[in-house]
Amino acid sequence: MILIEGLPEEVFQHLIRPTSLRSRIWKHFLGVYHVSANEYVHLIKKGKSCVYDKVRNDTFRTLATDKKFLERVNEEMLIRVLNALAWKMKSFSACENQSITYVQGMNVLAAPFLFTMSEIDAFFSFATFIQTCCPLYVTPTLQGVHFGLKLLDQCLQILDPKLFNYLKSKNLTAEIYALSSVLTLCACTPPLEQVLKLWDFLLAYGVHLNILCVIAQLILMRDQLLEAQSPMKLLRTMPELNAKSVINLTVQLVQQIPDKLYDLLVRHPFDPSVENALKNFTKKK
Structure with missing residues (x-):
């Protein structure tokens, strides 16, 4: 359907959106069938990660000319997702012996997830995407x-x-x-x-x-x-x-x-x- 027709258009009028068809399909493609609010809150409560300043240097520029994006995704959401991801990647990198960290450009990669999904779904989908689809894209040397x-x-x-x-x-x-x-x-x-x-x-x-x-x-x-x-x-x-x-x-x-x-x-x-x-x-x- 995606190749031949594309997904049907969905229109959301409010910042807090219902679960969209695209959201469900992206999660299915990524194998994200469970999200944990407790885990996400725990990562947020850890506070500023070692890359927090780098994150803050990028988030305010993210799709800065796209009015629809800015209406639905505020900078604080991006900061929370990217900072929490840095904490999650730190433990993942240690377990998998891979050097995954925050790099410039990850803020733009996170943007479509936050635009399409709730913040928690976006976090776990983005984390899975980074870990399984393109981990070498976010090494320190890219x-x-x-x-x-x-x-x-x-x-x-x-x-x-x-x-x-x-x-x-x-x-x-x-x-x-x-x-x-x-x-x-x-x-x-x-x-x-x-x-x-x-x-x-x-x-x-x-x-x-x-x-x-x-x-x-x-x-x-x-x-x-x-x-x-x-x-x-x-x-x-x-x-x-x-x-x-x-x-x-x-x-x-x-x-x-x-x-x-x-x-x-x-x-x-x-x-x-x-x-x-x-x-x-x-x-x-």
Whole structure:
């Protein structure tokens, strides 16, 4: 249904919203079937985490130009969720021997959850999302994000050599123009309503597809980029997101990616071994 028709529109008039269909579906995709108010309150009562100041430096900027978001999600909600998550991640990192922490951009990743769900549901869904879908995206070095950016270059070179070579001639690699889009799963590109539709797709089929979604956006603005003397000016503010167009093109692009490269794409948000595999793939080319 998400791929063919998309979820039906839901309109909420108030800050305190009933449980939405999207909320229930996202929780199902993430395997979030139980939330604990006691655990959340306990984490909040722990007070300021070691990254509290970093959180406060980012939260006031979160989707600051989106009036609908600001009407439904206040800064205090974001602060509570992100600070509580820092405490939860501290214990998770110790148990799993992974270095997961608060990094810049997590505030934008949390935003769609808080816009769609109650605060408690958003907290547990976001925590599960970080732990299971893209733990390497929130390491101190953004390891998974940088894997994704390298994979974006590799995929674009295969999918659209002319566009890739043109951007390369302008010294533009994905590391330069696509960091925000990869790190936030396109949540930094308005409007938020379209971001939610794109996330329906990513949560249903895999967040790794975000790399191809970014490429789809590039291809959709291909003519403008190829004609531009300074394509970075266009890439600095991507055109407004059209989820349906991006999803339809992404599905087509998937079929054109070699199996070995696609395997790396699938694993890059959570598997550290992708780094060496990617080096070997590049050498063989």
